[in-house]
Amino acid sequence: MKKDLILDVKNLVVRYETEDGIVNAVNGLDLEIERGKAIGLVGETGAGKTTTALSLLRLIPEPPGVEECDHMKLDGMDMLSLSSKELEEVRGKDISMIFQDPMTALNPVFTVGDQIAESIHLHEDVSYVEAQRRAVGMLELVGIPGERANEYPHQFSGGMKQRVVIAIALACHPKLLIADEPTTALDVTIQAQVLELMKDLRKQYKTSLIMITHDLGIVADICDEVAVMYSGNIVEKGTLEDVFNRTKHPYTEGLFNSLPNINDRKAMLTPIKGLMPDPTNIPVGCPFHPRCPYVDEDCKKPQLERAISDTHFVRCSAYDRPGFHINRKEK
Amino acid sequence: MPDPILEVRNLKKHFKTKGGMLHAVDGINLSVERGRTLGLVGESGCGKSTVGRTILRLIEPTEGEILFEGKDITKLNKRQLKLVRKDIQLIFQDPYSSLDPRKTVSQIISEPIIANKILKSSADIHSRVAELMSTVGLAARLFNSYPHELDGGRRQRIGIARALAMEPKFIVCDEPVSALDVSIQAQILNLLKELQTEFELSYIFITHDLSVVNHFSDEIAVMYLGKIVEKAPAEELFAHPMHPYTQALLSAIPIPELGVKKERILIKGEITSPINPPDECRFRKRCTYAHDKCDEHPDLVEISKGHFVSCHLVEKNKNL
Numbered sequence: 001m002k003k004d005l006i007l008d009v010k011n012l013v014v015r016y017e018t019e020d021g022i023v024n025a026v027n028g029l030d031l032e033i034e035r036g037k038a039i040g041l042v043g044e045t046g047a048g049k050t051t052t053a054l055s056l057l058r059l060i061p062e063p064p065g066v067e068e069c070d071h072m073k074l075d076g077m078d079m080l081s082l083s084s085k086e087l088e089e090v091r092g093k094d095i096s097m098i099f100q101d102p103m104t105a106l107n108p109v110f111t112v113g114d115q116i117a118e119s120i121h122l123h124e125d126v127s128y129v130e131a132q133r134r135a136v137g138m139l140e141l142v143g144i145p146g147e148r149a150n151e152y153p154h155q156f157s158g159g160m161k162q163r164v165v166i167a168i169a170l171a172c173h174p175k176l177l178i179a180d181e182p183t184t185a186l187d188v189t190i191q192a193q194v195l196e197l198m199k200d201l202r203k204q205y206k207t208s209l210i211m212i213t214h215d216l217g218i219v220a221d222i223c224d225e226v227a228v229m230y231s232g233n234i235v236e237k238g239t240l241e242d243v244f245n246r247t248k249h250p251y252t253e254g255l256f257n258s259l260p261n262i263n264d265r266k267a268m269l270t271p272i273k274g275l276m277p278d279p280t281n282i283p284v285g286c287p288f289h290p291r292c293p294y295v296d297e298d299c300k301k302p303q304l305e306r307a308i309s310d311t312h313f314v315r316c317s318a319y320d321r322p323g324f325h326i327n328r329k330e331k
Numbered sequence: 332m333p334d335p336i337l338e339v340r341n342l343k344k345h346f347k348t349k350g351g352m353l354h355a356v357d358g359i360n361l362s363v364e365r366g367r368t369l370g371l372v373g374e375s376g377c378g379k380s381t382v383g384r385t386i387l388r389l390i391e392p393t394e395g396e397i398l399f400e401g402k403d404i405t406k407l408n409k410r411q412l413k414l415v416r417k418d419i420q421l422i423f424q425d426p427y428s429s430l431d432p433r434k435t436v437s438q439i440i441s442e443p444i445i446a447n448k449i450l451k452s453s454a455d456i457h458s459r460v461a462e463l464m465s466t467v468g469l470a471a472r473l474f475n476s477y478p479h480e481l482d483g484g485r486r487q488r489i490g491i492a493r494a495l496a497m498e499p500k501f502i503v504c505d506e507p508v509s510a511l512d513v514s515i516q517a518q519i520l521n522l523l524k525e526l527q528t529e530f531e532l533s534y535i536f537i538t539h540d541l542s543v544v545n546h547f548s549d550e551i552a553v554m555y556l557g558k559i560v561e562k563a564p565a566e567e568l569f570a571h572p573m574h575p576y577t578q579a580l581l582s583a584i585p586i587p588e589l590g591v592k593k594e595r596i597l598i599k600g601e602i603t604s605p606i607n608p609p610d611e612c613r614f615r616k617r618c619t620y621a622h623d624k625c626d627e628h629p630d631l632v633e634i635s636k637g638h639f640v641s642c643h644l645v646e647k648n649k650n651l
Binding site: 257 | 566602
């Protein structure tokens with residue numbers, strides 16, 4: 001059966017060619033997202049999560065950035081063939097992004113109402129007055145009283161600003177929403193409010209979502225699928241059950257072992273030894289092999305994606321060894 | 332037999348602002364047992380960092396006593412204070428801005444040793460720095476590196492080595508792992524725990540991350556708008572949170588496990604302004620259970636051994 005894909009990216013490579021060397025930010029990433037699904041893109045600083053997101057919006061600055069890709073299709077439309085004028089029409093309408101830091105994502109000299117209306121006015125054939133009216137509606141949708149549309153960003157708290165950013169991103173009902181660490185700058189109780197809001201809105205609009213985060217708890221809360229990124233590529237991908245309960249990749253295991261367990265406070269943390277590799281000098285073969293407890297000679301060869309099940313994929317050659325399994329128990 | 336290394340009594344810090352008096356810390360009592368960890372949790376603006384800094388008198392308290400090993404450090408003069416500060420050290424949140432970019436790793440770590448004239452000869456200083464670096468797990472080859480050459484985890488290790496240089500008895504850790512990735516965060520948390528056992532350190536651990544504080548602390552105090560609303564041993568607090576704010580806070584933690592879907596208590600609204608707060612329960616405006624009696628500030632009362640709550644409802648009805 002042919003899957004109804006909202007996003008289909010094959011072999012995405014992004015590198016920055018700088019004076020100090022070539023930074024290999026994304027290295028041959030494949031990503032497919034079915035319509036209406038939410039996928040969590042998880043990884044640590046420098047894994048290439050944000051670069052991947054910017055690349056999907058075709059926002060990588062060139063130069064120094066260089067983007068290569070076999071194909072990148074958004075709802076069947078070839079993103080690579082679009083001119084910059086056409087891209088401007090697509091961004092904000094078909095695909096939009098919520099940035100990490102709501103404090104800097106808004107323009108301080110325009111009212112929040114104007115900033116929401118701008119997106120509507122640009123993309124839809126409506127008068128400015130009508131766009132303003134719809135902006136007020138969007139504000140109310142994200143739980144801010146409509147009469148505050150005439151206020152400026154500095155008059156709002158952090159959680160409220162992030163709601164405004166969400167309102168802008170959703171104003172034209174995009175097919176795909178990319179949220180880059182949308183709650184990292186917020187307090188936990190405010191984070192809870194924003195996550196509940198995003199869940200509700202997603203149900204209402206059936207928007208497909210890429211949730212970029214380092215917090216596996218957030219993924220468990222709002223995503224359908226998870227992709228774990230390490231050093232510019234996806235090392236494990238599957239449904240929530242696949243990745244959380246039947247973990248396969250040693251790096252994913254390391255991430256889980258590094259988290260304090262809220263139900264067992266005496267449990268010792270087992271950090272991953274070493275550091276993320278330098279993106280100008282990525283280890284040959286599996287980029288995780290210098291830190292991996294299960295390493296052997298084959299790990300220095302190029303790693304292929306292998307299917308564990310129809311939904312579960314892992315990039316780890318250790319599974320060639322007979323009877324290999326990681327220590328984390330299946331649930 | 333309790334043996335508190337630090338006792339804070341009725342500590343207040345008010346800042347004068349254009350809008351009025353900002354009550355950053357408003358009459359809190361704390362005590363830390365020798366060799367133990369007190370976790371101080373709360374959201375931004377609740378006053379937790381101000382508490383940490385006031386304990387070192389980096390900020391002068393408006394009112395209250397800070398007893399370190401029985402001595403009130405608010406009454407010390409400059410010279411006496413300098414002596415006490417050898418025993419109390421601080422680890423900062425941001426390993427990027429808390430290290431002088433123009434100094435090498437060894438210069439940063441040796442600075443307190445030289446400033447306090449602990450060691451005189453440069454050979455002694457050199458070997459002491461090398462010893463400290465190996466204690467915190469910094470490779471000897473980094474001796475002459477500059478902070479910008481290192482990643483966040485290593486920088487935080489420099490901050491820890493610098494704090495240990497004075498052989499302190501007490502360390503205030505102000506969000507020491509918030510700026511770090513999870514795998515690095517686990518390395519630093521384990522290091523701080525090992526150092527605690529090795530040097531019998533006592534910690535105040537300030538954080539907004541509840542799973543970290545639960546893992547790390549013996550006792551936890553929850554702050555809201557300059558007041559402590561609940562204080563209990565860590566296990567007790569997580570098993571039986573009593574204050575409506577603590578309950579909401581705990582329910583808001585995203586848990587990285589499947590099938591633990593729990594009822595999330597959403598707090599309406601945002602943290603209220605700490606400028607000239609009315610003399611009522613600070614959480615009243617956001618509390619689902621608020622009623623008439625809440626216009627009077629509730630005292631922090633002990634409801635079971637070691638478990639203190641500041642809420643009018645808890646006295647009346649033990650299970651909210």
